[in-house]
Structure formats: structure tokens, C-alpha cells
Amino acid sequence: MQFRSPYEHSVKDLLNTKSELRAEGKYQAVYLGLIENKMIEHRIKSAAQLGVGACVSSLLAQYQTSLFLDYKDLWRSTYLDMREQITSRGSLGFRYASELVTLVHKFLSETEASDFPGRFCDNIQKILDALVRAKNTLNFYSASVISLYEELALSLILLIWPHEFLIPKSWKLLYLERWERKHWSPSVLECFWYQRYLVKVCLSFCEMVINIERTSTIETALAERSVTLILVCLINLEAFYPRPQGYAQLWWKSQEVFCQDRLSTSRIQSPGADGLIGRLATTFREYSGNDSIILVRGRRFERISDSFAGFQLEGTGISVVKSSPIFEEERHLWEQSMDQETRRLNAAYILTSFWKLNGPRVLKRMRERRREERMRVERIREERRREERIREERRREERIREERRREERRREERRREERRR
Incomplete structure (x- = not known):
């Protein structure tokens, strides 16, 4: 059970189906059949028999479905029991898929306050490294892989813009509940680091789309959903100043995506937020109400006009949605982790963030100090050379005077000698 594209259906349809499956009634037997151990085993075995890319997509989709229908623990228990047996048969696809699912589970599970930012x-x-390794086999649009990239992007956008951010409503319904109650309180330094990772996520996704577009795919709906993901990342990065490291590279890579003939996406000439938001609003008007763009805003910005990054939202079809009070009230300063590896990673990322923000200024000051030190040393050397010249001049004058005295004594000796004669 997956959301594919607002061209095909609405997330609300999936949520209604979920409610019917979980409620007591005629569909309860269907739900119990879905989560029955033998049925889970059958689906996992079927995925293991597919090609590498299809296996990765299928197993990831099964894990995401278990999250959506609230039977994750049961699914993982069955999967872990079968993993070693299937892997020992030499299934390359299952090995890639198993690695990715394990990493995604860690990503969703290790989200305590002490896990940020390092772990x-x-x-x-x-996760990005695992997707790169499977890149050549993921040569088709996969709803589960796109969903993974969307959730990665949303988790980072929440850190960059904790009180105001622009996302599709489908993201809010599918992922936001998992993330909005996390105990985050990022500093300005850490926000720069999270921006850099959002750039990495979007760059990785752009590379995947370009790779897919080289094939003969005809998945128009999922392709358009992919363009939406890139635009959302660009808009939320565009609104932050100064721009993160790698943004220029991401912009040109996104243009390479938008220029793909089969995407039917006109090149966005202006790098401003207005051009990006306008393009996004135009796209979502074609979805017949199945999805929309929303501005999620906290109480801190309640009195601000309906605009984002200086772009007025009136007339665009973009609505403003208030964030949950819990989303803001439960934020607090990070706790100190007792795990040494987490503490090491946190220290490394914070130091890197510090150098990203302060590095140019510190390096400039260091260069100035080195220049001042060189000038000071040169002045000292010049002073020493001058003093040495003075001393040398004095010694020369002393030698001349001494030579004159000697000459005078010799003359005096000669005169005396002449008198005696």
C-alpha cells in the first residue's frame, strides 16, 4: 500500500483505507491476513526472487507499508528471521535491499536528542552511499525510493526551518507526524550543516533521475513527483541566507534534470524563490485537488503576512497551515549522549559546522596575522641590518682612526730618528 502520485490518487484515500482496515468490520480480516506471518514471509521471498533494482524497491516498499499500517515490529521480526537464510543463497538484490532497509530503520529509530547532529x-x-551503490540497478522510477528521498528531505527541512517551511500536503500527511515531535533545537551553526546535507540528498536524487531518464521509462506520474521533490528542496534552500556550500552545484544539476525532454519541464531561468514557487504552484493546480502546497507555520510567525522568502502566496493556491503546538513546545536543548561514538560524531559535525560558518573570517584573520608577523619579522631584520651597518661603519671608522694613529706614530719615530742623526 503506497502513495504513487497525486496524478493517480490522493493520500487521503490511503488514510481512509488504513482506517477501514484497522477498524472492526468487514475489512478487519483483510488486515489480519496482511500482517499474518506466512503472508509477510511470502512477500519477502517474492521480493528476493526479483532483479536487484526491483528487489530493493519491493523490500523498501514492504517496510514502508509496515510503518504506514502500524505492524513494523512484526514485519521486522519476520524479516530478521529470514534475512540470513536468503542472503546465504547469494541473492545480490536481497543483499542490497537488506542493507538499505537496515539503514532506513536506523535512520528512523536513532532520533533521540543526543543523536543529533552526529549520528x-x-x-x-x-543511506545515500547505499543508494549510490545500487544506482545502476535503480534505472526506473520507484515510488518507495522517491518516498525515502522525500522523508530524508523533510527531516532536514524541519531542522533548517523549524517554524516555517513549504512542503506538499502529502508530505505532511505521510511523514510529518513521525518527525514533528522530535526533540530538536538546532543552533545556527548546526543549521548550516543540515543545509549541506539537504543539498547532498537533492544532488543524489538529481543524479538518480538523470540516470533513469537515460532509459526508456514512461512513468510520467512518478517523474513529475520527482520534479516536485527537487523544487521543494530548492525553495527551502533558496529561502535561507547565506546559501549553503554546494547550492550552486545543485542548481545547475537541477537544470540538467529540468532539461530532460520526457519530463516536459520548462527550464527555470530565474534562480529566485518566486520562479521556483510559481513553477510548483502551476504543477499542483493540475492535480485536481489530490495534493496541494502548504506553508507550515508556527505561532512565532502567526502575524506575518502570507509570504515565504519574500514571495507573496496570495493567488498561488498555497495555503498556510499552523504547526502543532507540541511541535514547538517539546523542543529543548540537546542532552549529552553517553554513547562515545555519538559524542565523537556530534563533536566532529559541530566543529565542521563552526568552520563552515566562521572559517572564512578565521582564515582571513590568520592570513592578516601571518602578514603582520612577516612584516614585524622583516622590520626586526631590517633594524638588525641597519644596526649591523652602523656597527660596521663604526668599526671601519675606528680602523681608519687606528691606522692614522699608527701612521702618526711612524712619522714621529722617523722624526726622532732624524734628530739623533
């Missing part, structure tokens, strides 16, 4: 960012990097 959280480390888990994202490991």
Missing part, C-alpha cells in the same frame, strides 16, 4: 547525519550519509 543523524551519519545515518543519512550511509
